[in-house]
Amino acid sequence: MLKEARRRRVVLAALFAAIALLALVFGVFWPKKFVAETTILVQENNIIKPLTEGIAATTQVSDRADIAREVIFSQDSLDQLLADGGWDVSKLSPIKRDELIDRLKGHTNIETSKNGLLLRISYNDSDPKRVYDLTRDMARLFIAKSLASKEAESTSAYDFMNSQVEEYHKKLVAASDALQSYIASHPDASPGxxxxxxxxxxxxxxxxxxxxxxxxxxxxxxxxxxxxxxxxxxxxxxxxxxxxxxxxxxxxxxxxxxxxxxxxxxxxxxxxxxxxxxxxxxxxxxxxxxxxxxxxxxxxxxxxxxxxxxxxxxxxxxxxxxxxxxxxxxxxxxxxxxxxxxxxxxxxxxxxxxxxxxxxxxxxxxxxxxxxxxxxxxxxRISMDLDRDKQGLTFKIQDPARMPLMPVGLRLMHFAAAGMLMGVCVPLGLLFLIARFDPRTRSADTLARATGLPVFASVPYYRDTHDDVLDRKRNLQWISIVIVVMIAYFGLYLIRVLNHI
Missing domain, CATH: 1.10.287 (Helix Hairpins)
Incomplete structure (x- = not known):
């Protein structure tokens, strides 16, 4: 196998270079993925809660992630997010707008912790500034719209209960007047x-x-x-x-x-x-x-x-x-x-x-x-006052979004390492297959075992000057190929370091 490797060393080096450089090209053109994440703490005021227990209605949230998704991906919120992401909404066709919305939803992940107190919003994209802006704006939109919706809900509930109180007050007065009038007109119906x-x-x-x-x-x-x-x-x-x-x-x-x-x-x-x-x-x-x-x-x-x-x-x-x-x-x-x-x-x-x-x-x-x-x-009324003063259910950005500096997922270094590894493993694997399944006889022992006849003598190969020149030429070729690959890798690394990528 070693002899076969020496004989085919230029081909193996070329195959190594092709695989390594192809992996490097894939790494260069592979889309980068930047991720920004923000964490929102959802809690009730621990000082207000014992004071208002039993007299104020509390906000119960069964799945905060679903609610956050509905709030963030509402129509007015999507228009604002598209504008913040750098897209001109007025110039987008309906189809392009729907594609961007689907992309925005697909790249957004919203989840809650086990205790339901932490809400995590993350967004990934190829542009780090867009990732940062959209993640930050999603958190702000969710908090603002949630508080406004809760305040509007409590105000609507108070208005409804107030109208019911006024209506039943009229009914109570009418019922009292009817009872008193009947007793006044029928003395025998008086109590006792x-x-x-x-x-x-x-x-x-x-x-x-x-x-x-x-x-x-x-x-x-x-x-x-x-x-x-x-x-x-x-x-x-x-x-x-x-x-x-x-x-x-x-x-x-x-x-x-x-x-x-x-x-x-x-x-x-x-x-x-x-x-x-x-x-x-x-x-x-x-x-x-x-x-x-x-x-x-x-x-x-x-x-x-x-x-x-x-x-x-x-x-x-x-x-x-x-x-x-x-x-x-x-x-x-x-x-x-x-x-x-x-x-x-x-x-x-x-x-x-x-x-x-x-x-x-x-x-x-x-x-x-x-x-x-x-x-x-x-x-x-108490619930409405608490929501108006932001004393009931509160939202706090526990971990604000940060500008991502490094991409996540498969990066150039991963493609480079994989290219080097595959550049070595693939030629060696092919060399092993050639040596294993090549029907040609390469030794006297192999010939004797294959024919069952004794081998009386073997003629060795004698190298001449031309063979030495050809051997040095081939060594220079495969070494040059390997050096070119190393220079390509090292040069690309220096470029990325100089560009702070």
């Missing part, structure tokens, strides 16, 4: 009317039951007293009966006059006294009739009599019992009338209570919604 009526009905029913019990007791006592009275003598002859009756009537009328000064005509004692007077007047009339009848036949019965004290006492008690009985019946009748009135009123209250309940429920519902809207409007 049902409880008062129920208590009144209960008291009247108790009075009716008590009056019935008392009437039964007085009726029983009157029957018993009548039996006792029938077994007693009524009078004794001390004075005329008419005088006795008149004296008793006068006494009872005096007592009745005293009672009327204090009580009404339906009072039980007044009713009882009148019953006693009526009984005595009836007895007086009976006595006078008997006296006139006796006088007509010539019989004198107008003898002085004396009343039986026991009989008089029993008669007085019977009159008292009858008066109590009459009073019990009067009380029962009055209570029945009042009960009927209260029952009729309770029916009217029941009819009005449904409408009152409906109006009250409507008022409570509107009032609950109104109070909730007031709370939400206050939250929206």
């Amino acid at each position: 009317a049902i409880a008062d009526t129920s208590a009144r009905i209960s008291v009247l029913r108790s009075q009716i039951e008590n009056s019935k019990v008392q009437a039964a007791q007085f009726s029983s006592q009157a029957a018993a007293m009548g039996g006792s009275l029938s077994g007693q003598s009524q009078i004794s002859t001390v004075q005329t009966r008419e005088d006795v009756y008149r004296a008793q009537i006068a006494q009872l009328q005096s007592h009745l006059s005293q009672l009327l000064l204090t009580y009404t005509d339906n009072y039980p004692d007044v009713v009882r006294t009148r019953h006693q007077i009526d009984d005595l007047k009836q007895q007086l009339a009976t006595a006078q009739t008997q006296k006139q009848a006796a006088a007509a036949v010539g019989t004198a019965i107008d003898n002085p009599v004396t009343f039986n004290p026991v009989y008089s006492n029993l008669q007085t008690q019977l009159a008292q019992i009858r008066g109590n009985l009459a009073a019990a019946h009067a009380t029962e009748a009055t209570s029945q009338q009042q009960l009927a009135v209260e029952l009729a009123r309770s029916q009217k209250i029941a009819q009005s209570s449904n409408e009152v309940a409906k109006l009250t429920n409507n008022f409570n519902t509107v009032n609950t919604t109104y109070q909730d809207l007031l709370r939400r409007r206050e939250q929206a």
Whole structure:
């Protein structure tokens, strides 16, 4: 293999030079790629947050990278970015503009950190100044538009909540007026009317039951007293009966006059006294009739009599019992009338209570919604003030964009190193393949193994003067080729250093 390399050294050197120089040419004309990156810190004010927790709406961002991409690549933002990138937007055709926009989007990378607090924006292009300008402007556009959008959103939310509060305030006033108007026009529908009526009905029913019990007791006592009275003598002859009756009537009328000064005509004692007077007047009339009848036949019965004290006492008690009985019946009748009135009123209250309940429920519902809207409007106002003062969600450029000085990706040095490596490996690989698969015999041992016959002698190659000259010429050729390649590499390196590339 070494002999084959020496014999083909010029071809191998030429192949090495071709590969190395071709790689160098590729490296020179390979488009450079400059990258600029900026990092934005997205955070909420840690001092404001605990003070406004629960009373101000917080901004929740699910994917900041998608939001940043939507903001940066909006139509008005793209026009500004194209202008900042050095393109004249007014002279671009629609197709060229769309191509530039696709290129701009394809060369832009936006991503967030795992905790979502850092937003990284990077842009790559062949022009380092354009890379720097566009990366810087993308960050500024994102921050400015995000803050403006958030402030506009919170202002819109406050305006909406304020309009809802005003609308529900009108509904609340209307519901309150309807309820008060209905209660004013229906006195029975006032609060507590049902409880008062129920208590009144209960008291009247108790009075009716008590009056019935008392009437039964007085009726029983009157029957018993009548039996006792029938077994007693009524009078004794001390004075005329008419005088006795008149004296008793006068006494009872005096007592009745005293009672009327204090009580009404339906009072039980007044009713009882009148019953006693009526009984005595009836007895007086009976006595006078008997006296006139006796006088007509010539019989004198107008003898002085004396009343039986026991009989008089029993008669007085019977009159008292009858008066109590009459009073019990009067009380029962009055209570029945009042009960009927209260029952009729309770029916009217029941009819009005449904409408009152409906109006009250409507008022409570509107009032609950109104109070909730007031709370939400206050939250929206605080959120709007925080966004207006830039105290809520904040954006800070943590790592600003810098002018890229060196390209990234495949550079000239990579192509040069690869060219040198391939320039060495490819010729050696071809030399190995030639030596491995060339069918020509190059040694006696190889010939003996291939034919199975012994080799008695071999004739070596003898070099002459012409061969030495040719060998020196070939050495000069391959060394010159290698030197040219080295000079090309070194010269290009000096040019790039002098140009500060």
